[in-house]
Structures are given as C-alpha cells and as structure tokens.
Amino acid sequence: MDKLTVDLLKAVSEYVDGGYTGAFNIRENGGCAGRQSTDNILIEGKKDGSGLDIYIKAGTKGEKVFIPACVTRGNVSDLVYNDFHVGAEADVTIIAGCGVHTDDEGEAAHNGIHRFYLEKGAHVLYEEKHLGTGEGSGQKKIDPVTHVELAEDAVLEMNTIQLGGVDHSTRTTGGSLADRAKLLIHESIMTDGDEYAMTDFDVDMNGEDCAVDLISRSVAKGNSYQEYHSRIKGNNRCSGHSECDAILVGKGRVNAAPELYAGHLDASLIHEAAIGKVAGEQILKLRTLGLTEEEAEKKIIEGFLKG
Template sequence: MVKDIKSILLEEVSDLHGVPAGAYNIRLNSRLDSRSSTADIEIVSKTDKSGIDIIIKPNTKNQSVHIPALVTESGIHDLVYNDFYIGENADVVIIAGCGIHNDGSETSEHNGIHRFFVGKNARVKYVEKHIGSGEGTGERIINPQTVVEAEEGSYVEFETTQLKGVDSTIRTTTARAKAGATVIVKEKILTHGNQYAETRFTIDMDGDDSSVSLVSRSVAKDKSKQKFVSVINGNARCVGHSECDAIIMDDAVVTAVPEITANNVDASLIHEAAIGKIAGEQIIKLMTLGLTEAEAEAQIVNGFLK
C-alpha cells in the first residue's frame, strides 16, 4: 500500500513514473529512500543535521536533479535542511516538491529549509509542487523556507505550485541579488475549505542592473484564507516588479501587503495587486456554450491558474 501511495505522490509532485535518470534524492517519512549522484552533480548527507548538500560543478549544462520529499504516514513531523551549491556558468533544472498523504487523525508536517548559493553567470530553474491527499482528519502542513544568494550575472527562476489538499502553509523566501543578477518567482495557489496559505517574499537588490519579478496567482474558495506579503528593497540601480492577482470566491479572505523601498535614485520598483470575484459575464458566456455554472467556474479557475 505504501509503495502505491509513494508512486502516486512521486508522479504528482515531480512528474516521475519511476526511478529518474541522473542525480536524485528521494526522502520518505523523514528518511532517505534512495539516491544517485552523477559526475557533475553530487548529493551528500549532512553530518550535523537532517538534510543534504547538492553540489553542482561549474560549467554543468543541460542537467537536472530531482529531490522530492514524501510523507505517507500520519503523525510525521519532518524537518530537512537542503543546501544547493551551483557552480559558475552552470545551467541546471532542480525538480523538488512535497506530497503528504494522511489517512490518520494526527497531523503530518514537512518543513524544508533550502539555501541556494548560485555562482557567477549560473542559471537555475527550480520547480516545486506541494500537494496533500488522504481521507484522515489529521492536518497536512507544509512550510518551506528558501534563502537565495545570487552572484553576479546569475539567473534564478522559481516555479511553485500548490493546488490541492494542503491545510496550512507558510512560504518564506528571502533573496539577495548582486550586480546583473535576476530573480524570478512564479507561484500558483488554490485553497478551499478552511485552508490557510501565506506567502512572504523579501528581496534585496544589492547590485547594479539586478532585477526581480514576483508574480503570484491564486484562487481562494469556501472559507479559506490567503495572505501575500512582498518586500522589495532596491539598493542599487535595479528593476523590481511585484504582482498579486487573486480570485476570491464564497466566504474566502485574501490579503495583499506590498512594500517597495527605493534606497537608490536609480531603483525602479512597481507593485500591482488585484483581488476580485469571477465576472458574471464570463460565467454567462460559458453557460451559453452548454456548461453548467459550476463547470463554467471550474473552467475559469483552471485557465487562471495555468
């Protein structure tokens, strides 16, 4: 049974249908499940705490590493520290994600603290999906913390998705961008029932010609609550953009708290926030094509979160 749940979670959070090629580390119920390194990407266990170091050699190109974390038992409280060392001029994709399946009455929780040390002119795309499942009454909690140090000329892109089953999440991201560095974050969140999701970004652009783009698209249903907090500090000649775009439904609550600070005369910073319900004419148009009201709403939400 556990094997079946593990396979389902792996597919949902990392698009894996078996053991991946290349470097990978699969964590299951707070323990190492399986691991593989390559000539260019080494994964080693930490000796002082729970977690791993992922060491990507300079000039590594067109390679990927998978690091999913899975919880399949009730009552698990997982805490992991993962450090990524990306060498100069590397160009890699990191596919992470966490899935919690809870059929019991106790809370199951995964907290991941990830630090990225991105070398000069390196490019990193980090893809992370969070999902919760199971028929139990125990909560499913995922709290990721991310710290990014982007060296000169580097490019860091985060694509994060949480669309079902997670009862509570607080997602915290801090980043420092040196000269010419780019940090891009694209997040998608769907909450329903009594779920709570909070996202906190703090970005410091410390080098000339650095840039940041934060884009959050979310849907809040039923009595769920969401909070989006973004802090961008322009400490040099730089460009920063923050955008929160949310659809609110039923009795849900969405809060957006932007803060942009220009500490340099050549810092150009923009924040956009939009929170609103689905327009009635959108639903009516789809209903004229034969959809029910519920089907029309679902189509609009799916399109919005693509």
C-alpha cells in the first residue's frame, strides 16, 4: 500500500504497522488493498463488484470489523455499497474510517453507501472518522449514505467524526426501528475555510418502546457553512431526543433544522438546539489557568465536540 494510505488509515481507524486485529477490508482508490475474514465474520465481495457483504454470525461477541476506505489522489470518485448483516445477539464493533487526499487539481471523492441489518438483540458500535488531507486544489469530498434496519431489541451506536479538511460532505442517514430497538448517534463535525457539510437524518420509530437519541455537535470556522436537518418520526409508543449544538468561529455559518413528528399519543419527543460563539467567560476562566486565548478556544472546542 501507498504510504499516504497508511498515514490516512492510522488517522481514521485503528491501523498500526502490523495491520488490523480482526476481520478487515481495506479499500484504496476504489480497489481492494487487503481483506481478511474470521471464523465469525465473513467479508465477501459482491458478485457485481459494487462493494461488500459483511456477515456477522449470531452470538459473535467482542470482535472488531475494519472497513476503512482511502482515496489518495485526484480524479478518483469512489462509490461503494457495503451491507452489514448482523446476526441475533451479536455484539461487535465496526470501524469505518475514510480518508481523502489530493495533491493535484483533480477531485478526490468517496461515496460509501452502508446498509445495516441488525437482527434481534444485536448490538453494534459503529465508529467512523473522516479526514481530508493534501495541498491540491482538487475538491475533497465524502458523502456517506447510511441506512439502518433494527430488529426487536437491537441497538446501534454510531459515533461519527469529521476531523477536518473535507471540502464537501453530505451525510444522509435513515432507517427504521422495531420494538425496543435503540439508535444512538453522536456526530462531531469540524469545518474550516470554504468547506461545506450537510447532515440529514430521517428515522422512523415504528416499534413499541423503541428510542432514538441523536446528538450533533458542529464547529464552523473560517468561511465554512454547515446545515443540519433531522426528521424523527414517532409512529408508536416511543421516545426520541435530538440535540444539535454548534459553535461559530470567524465567519462560520450554521443552519439547524430539526423536525419532530408525533403520530402516536404515546410518542414522546424532545429537541434542543443552540448556536453561538464560544462564551467569553469560558475563555477568561482558562486564561486565568495560564492558557493563551487561542489555546483556551481550542480546548473548549475539543471538549465541546467530544461532549
């Protein structure tokens, strides 16, 4: 593999020089740069070459699956369909980082279409980091599309982070929940320069006592612009919570448009949003501890994105 790919893999996934421990598939500029299945986790190329089917056996516990994707040069527009079939009562971690790099004028783009089918009682922790690097003038784009189908008692936790350097990103996430299923999403998006990032959630809470908790944290620096849109639909006895908070720095701008639909008497839905700059008193407090203004702001923003 390209040295650039290795650097990106280290930044966006848990890649170490010995490789990964567990099942993995490394996607590099639209091709396969390495693949490994385990006894419980089978990774197979789709017959039409459009992507992967990942089969996780029922009851598999504590294993990790790595499916990172990197684009390391311009004039690559990678599109991949990955389907995750997670058996009943499995409890696994899926790590799906994505790095795009260009040193030239060509566009470097990755579009990952991920579908998650969680069977009864399955639990998945999904970690995704996105990063753009390189000094080329070509646009770096990452436009993930995620669809989730959660069966009874299934739990999907998604932690997604856009570390920076991605010029253009539209993140579309949708799906539906059966009885007692839970979807817990925490996203952190950092934009700077002229970057644009858009998030669009659309979740159907169809099952009795299912729940969605959606936390979105954004920092818009430079001249960047972020849009947030969510639709949480309560079609049964269920609970939904969404929270989108944003910090503005410089000429950053944010539009937050969350939507709640209650179509059932026992749907209980809550939303909170706050947009503003870093509070002056927070900076002052850290400056009395010896930090410069820049260090204080950096620390506050780091804490905010994790929180």
